[in-house]
Amino acid sequence: MTIRTxxxxxxxxxxxxxxxxxxTVQPTTGRRPVLGALAIIGYMVMIVPILFxxxxxxxxxxxxxFPPESFSLKWFAAAASYKPFMTALVSSAQLAVLAxxxxxxxxxxxxxxxxxxxxxxxxxxxxxxxxxxxxxELVVGLAxxxxxxxxxxxxxxxxxxxxxxxxxxxxxVRVTGASLALADPFVEEAxxxxxxxxxxxxxxxxxxxxxxxxxxxxxxSFVTSFNNVPLSLLLxxxxxxxxxxxxxxxxxxxxxxxxxxxxxxxxAATIVFAFIAERTVGFATIFGGINx
Amino acid sequence: MTIAxxxxxxxQVFGDFTAVDGINLDIASQKLTTLLGPSGCGKTTTxxxxxxxxxxxxxxxxxxxxxxxxxxxxKRNLGMVFQSYALFPHMxxxxxxxxxxKLRKVAGPERRKRVTEALDMVGLGHLAERRPKALSGGQQxxxxxxxxxxxxxxxxxxxxxLSNLDARLRLQMRAEIxxxxxxxxxxxxxxxxxxxxxxxxxxxMVLMRSGKIMQQGSPQDVFQRPANRFVAEFxxxxxxxxxxxxAQATVRPxxxxxxxxxxxxxxxxxxxxxxxxxxxxxxxxxxVRATATDSTGTAVDLLASVRADSGATSRLRxxxxxxxxxxxxxxxxVPLAE
Amino acid sequence: MLSKKSSLLLLGPGLLFILIGFCLPALMLLLAxxxxxxxxxxxxxxxxxxxxxxxxxxxxxxxxxxxVTVLCLALGFPIALLLARSTSRWSxxxxxxxxxxxxxxxVVRTYGWLVLLGQNGVIGQVISAMGLPAPQLLYTExxxxxxxxxxxxxxxxxxxxxxxxxxDAGLDDAxxxxxxxxxxxxxxxxxPLSLPxxxxxxxxxxxxxxxxxxxxxxxxxxxxxxxxxxxxxxSTVSIDWSAASAVAxxxxxxxxxxxxxxxxVGKKGRIS
Numbered sequence: 001m002t003i004r005t006x007x008x009x010x011x012x013x014x015x016x017x018x019x020x021x022x023x024t025v026q027p028t029t030g031r032r033p034v035l036g037a038l039a040i041i042g043y044m045v046m047i048v049p050i051l052f053x054x055x056x057x058x059x060x061x062x063x064x065x066f067p068p069e070s071f072s073l074k075w076f077a078a079a080a081s082y083k084p085f086m087t088a089l090v091s092s093a094q095l096a097v098l099a100x101x102x103x104x105x106x107x108x109x110x111x112x113x114x115x116x117x118x119x120x121x122x123x124x125x126x127x128x129x130x131x132x133x134x135x136x137e138l139v140v141g142l143a144x145x146x147x148x149x150x151x152x153x154x155x156x157x158x159x160x161x162x163x164x165x166x167x168x169x170x171x172x173v174r175v176t177g178a179s180l181a182l183a184d185p186f187v188e189e190a191x192x193x194x195x196x197x198x199x200x201x202x203x204x205x206x207x208x209x210x211x212x213x214x215x216x217x218x219x220x221s222f223v224t225s226f227n228n229v230p231l232s233l234l235l236x237x238x239x240x241x242x243x244x245x246x247x248x249x250x251x252x253x254x255x256x257x258x259x260x261x262x263x264x265x266x267x268a269a270t271i272v273f274a275f276i277a278e279r280t281v282g283f284a285t286i287f288g289g290i291n292x
Numbered sequence: 293m294t295i296a297x298x299x300x301x302x303x304q305v306f307g308d309f310t311a312v313d314g315i316n317l318d319i320a321s322q323k324l325t326t327l328l329g330p331s332g333c334g335k336t337t338t339x340x341x342x343x344x345x346x347x348x349x350x351x352x353x354x355x356x357x358x359x360x361x362x363x364x365x366x367k368r369n370l371g372m373v374f375q376s377y378a379l380f381p382h383m384x385x386x387x388x389x390x391x392x393x394k395l396r397k398v399a400g401p402e403r404r405k406r407v408t409e410a411l412d413m414v415g416l417g418h419l420a421e422r423r424p425k426a427l428s429g430g431q432q433x434x435x436x437x438x439x440x441x442x443x444x445x446x447x448x449x450x451x452x453x454l455s456n457l458d459a460r461l462r463l464q465m466r467a468e469i470x471x472x473x474x475x476x477x478x479x480x481x482x483x484x485x486x487x488x489x490x491x492x493x494x495x496x497m498v499l500m501r502s503g504k505i506m507q508q509g510s511p512q513d514v515f516q517r518p519a520n521r522f523v524a525e526f527x528x529x530x531x532x533x534x535x536x537x538x539a540q541a542t543v544r545p546x547x548x549x550x551x552x553x554x555x556x557x558x559x560x561x562x563x564x565x566x567x568x569x570x571x572x573x574x575x576x577x578x579x580v581r582a583t584a585t586d587s588t589g590t591a592v593d594l595l596a597s598v599r600a601d602s603g604a605t606s607r608l609r610x611x612x613x614x615x616x617x618x619x620x621x622x623x624x625x626v627p628l629a630e
Numbered sequence: 631m632l633s634k635k636s637s638l639l640l641l642g643p644g645l646l647f648i649l650i651g652f653c654l655p656a657l658m659l660l661l662a663x664x665x666x667x668x669x670x671x672x673x674x675x676x677x678x679x680x681x682x683x684x685x686x687x688x689x690x691x692x693x694x695x696x697x698v699t700v701l702c703l704a705l706g707f708p709i710a711l712l713l714a715r716s717t718s719r720w721s722x723x724x725x726x727x728x729x730x731x732x733x734x735x736x737v738v739r740t741y742g743w744l745v746l747l748g749q750n751g752v753i754g755q756v757i758s759a760m761g762l763p764a765p766q767l768l769y770t771e772x773x774x775x776x777x778x779x780x781x782x783x784x785x786x787x788x789x790x791x792x793x794x795x796x797x798d799a800g801l802d803d804a805x806x807x808x809x810x811x812x813x814x815x816x817x818x819x820x821x822p823l824s825l826p827x828x829x830x831x832x833x834x835x836x837x838x839x840x841x842x843x844x845x846x847x848x849x850x851x852x853x854x855x856x857x858x859x860x861x862x863x864x865s866t867v868s869i870d871w872s873a874a875s876a877v878a879x880x881x882x883x884x885x886x887x888x889x890x891x892x893x894x895v896g897k898k899g900r901i902s
Contacts, residue, residue, distance in 0.1 A: 184376050189345055189378065190379075190380075190439075191391070193345075193371070194439070195443070196395055197366055209381070
């Protein structure tokens with residue numbers, strides 16, 4: 001319930017960079033003690049727990065305690081060689097990639113149609129494509145479990161794929177739609193006027209314009225799917241497990257720093273991921289929906 | 293004179309709203325025709341119908357003698373320059389200009405030659421490898437122009453191409469576009485709301501209002517003999533009054549002669565007794581506002597532009613409250629239709 | 631403009647997928663779970679709304695949700711305000727720092743609280759070291775609040791940031807030129823104008839915290855059930871389908887209602 005809820009921001013014009021008001025010089029934290037203090041508390045709440053996770057991962061002891069009795073990298077080795085985690089890691093990655101691809105295949109044409117055409121009931125259709133955002137993920141997971149797995153005997157992976165794809169479609173639609181809205185709507189007409197048939201217009205003009213939006217949507221979708229817990233919770237099977245749920249299970253059973261180590265590994269990978277995101281379209285744009 | 297395009301009884305109706313109301317228009321070949329009017333008059337709608345981006349609700353459009361009413365834009369071989377330029381941001385300037393040529397399967401070397409030609413014509417040969425976003429507004433506009441010209445279109449259509457430019461560039465580009473049109477002999481249809489622009493650039497002016505054509509003619513015709521009040525006002529006329537012969541007439545401020553009360557101009561001039569309300573010295577001329585009574589007894593506001601070195605300024609007492617006569621020579625009087 | 635035929639082609643498959651793969655199962659869960667009629671679901675819902683145990687859970691969920699929302703705004707809005715109005719070159723980094731946690735799974739983010747609040751956790755040890763009896767920190771409502779606060783702060787910050795950023799900074803200057811103190815400007819100019827966006831932020835946080843699973847599960851234990859953990863229980867432990875559907879219905883209606891408020895406010899408050 002984190003990134004996905006970011007996109008519940010009301011539909012509207014993406015902030016037009018040309019309309020950003022000019023910045024005047026404003027005093028910052030130093031001269032606003034109350035706001036500054038609140039801000040510091042806020043950052044501490046967000047960051048400190050994560051720091052402790054990282055610190056705990058380096059402990060040399062056998063149980064989670066702080067401060068640790070010794071320092072060691074052994075739990076990293078343990079996490080990296082723990083079969084259930086590694087299998088789940090691969091599974092989560094496969095699921096995320098596949099779901100992202102499917103969501104884009106469905107969402108990009110939909111965004112195109114919604115932006116570039118008018119018809120009665122368009123609002124309803126748009127609402128339908130965004131509807132997975134307003135149903136709690138746990139409910140969706142349960143529904144799919146009930147209807148697909150218990151009801152139709154579908155394979156675990158298939159049910160997960162359906163659920164994750166549905167979850168990611170609103171991203172594909174919203175994010176690519178936003179990048180389309182930012183482009184000059186007349187470039188497609190210009191291409192037509194110069195003699196390009198509709199399909200050629202799409203491949204030579206529309207698709208390249210969509211690329212930043214598609215990349216953003218892909219990154220956002222991958223992360224959302226990979227980290228997902230509630231939807232995937234009820235859809236785990238003997239043959240297929242996702243990483244966050246495996247970690248959740250592990251916490252119930254054991255109180256050692258294995259999770260801390262695994263989390264730290266994930267954190268490192270995520271930092272790399274964030275850098276990639278920053279180099280492509282811009283970190284704040286993708287994950288915050290903030291156009292600077 | 294050949295006709296490049298014809299519109300026959302063309303209408304465009306959106307629900308309750310009639311954007312274009314049964315117009316008949318001939319676009320002459322190798323001439324620059326302007327569609328001029330206030331916003332909402334239907335000029336851009338008309339242009340887009342000629343281009344093929346929207347279909348007329350009724351009527352027909354012929355291009356080079358053939359019925360093109362239902363033809364999609366990609367089959368019309370017309371070049372269009374959009375108000376926002378609509379350059380392809382992911383392509384270089386050269387690729388933008390060459391886009392239409394590539395579609396027409398023009399071979400590499402020939403295509404490069406024609407791209408260079410088009411860019412040179414607009415003076416941007418040195419920017420061929422730049423991206424649109426690295427260009428200024430004026431440069432982008434010229435690339436858009438080059439892109440449309442490169443395909444050697446049957447008609448070049450321009451939708452308010454100069455309105456996003458600053459005043460100085462606008463003046464520059466007016467001359468540029470006119471020069472290009474005359475050098476290449478292209479048929480050009482240009483949409484604008486600026487009457488100065490239209491006067492300067494056109495061979496043929498078409499004034500539109502509320503979807504109808506109010507007057508069509510050469511710049512001289514339209515300027516010196518506006519057909520009705522709307523056209524006159526749009527072309528900058530002030531002074532609207534009645535005379536014994538005409539219910540509505542007008543005269544340009546420069547042609548309004550100011551003489552003393554009780555005096556008359558010879559040669560059958562029309563005289564209006566007036567009282568000065570405001571004087572503004574503007575260096576080259578003096579602007580005089582006055583209230584007068586026309587032949588029906590109606591009070592009318594008059595605006596006269598009197599050269600500062602003329603006899604009137606020295607002879608008459610030009611100050612608010614002064615009683616004068618405003619006289620108009622028959623040649624200067626412009627009668628208007630209802 | 632695309633033709634009706636092309637639009638249909640582009641939208642058709644996706645529409646089909648959403649309807650069959652998502653809408654249909656969801657509706658069936660809510661109204662027609664296996665072996666149970668919708669009548670029974672509604673009946674169970676009715677009983678649930680009168681049962682003290684269930685009501686406690688519902689009340690706790692809403693109450694904690696509200697508390698988390700208020701705290702998120704109290705901490706998140708100042709951060710958003712300072713970042714949006716800052717001209718320092720660190721503001722971009724700090725914004726990224728606030729958004730970054732959204733890239734981590736809730737398990738990773740919440741786990742840190744186990745380290746901090748557990749029996750042998752940091753805080754417990756610090757308090758013991760001072761000679762005081764170690765309080766029960768984990769598996770309390772406070773723990774849940776802290777966890778949810780951490781989880782939803784980035785969201786609140788991002789939403790409030792957008793809201794504040796679209797308020798003309800020149801207005802602050804105008805107000806101060808007229809004699810208003812910085813605090814007065816905040817309360818009479820900045821806050822009212824960014825209110826629609828702030829309300830949207832509140833609805834997002836509220837919707838999220840009332841339907842959260844991972845954090846209440848890890849930090850609340852079985853004594854501090856919330857709607858989501860209760861739903862899980864009905865689905866896997868007691869396998870009570872009508873109860874599960876009833877809880878699912880409550881959760882869904884809650885989120886729907888909150889989204890409707892958000893959409894209405896968003897529409898009204900748009901200044902452009």
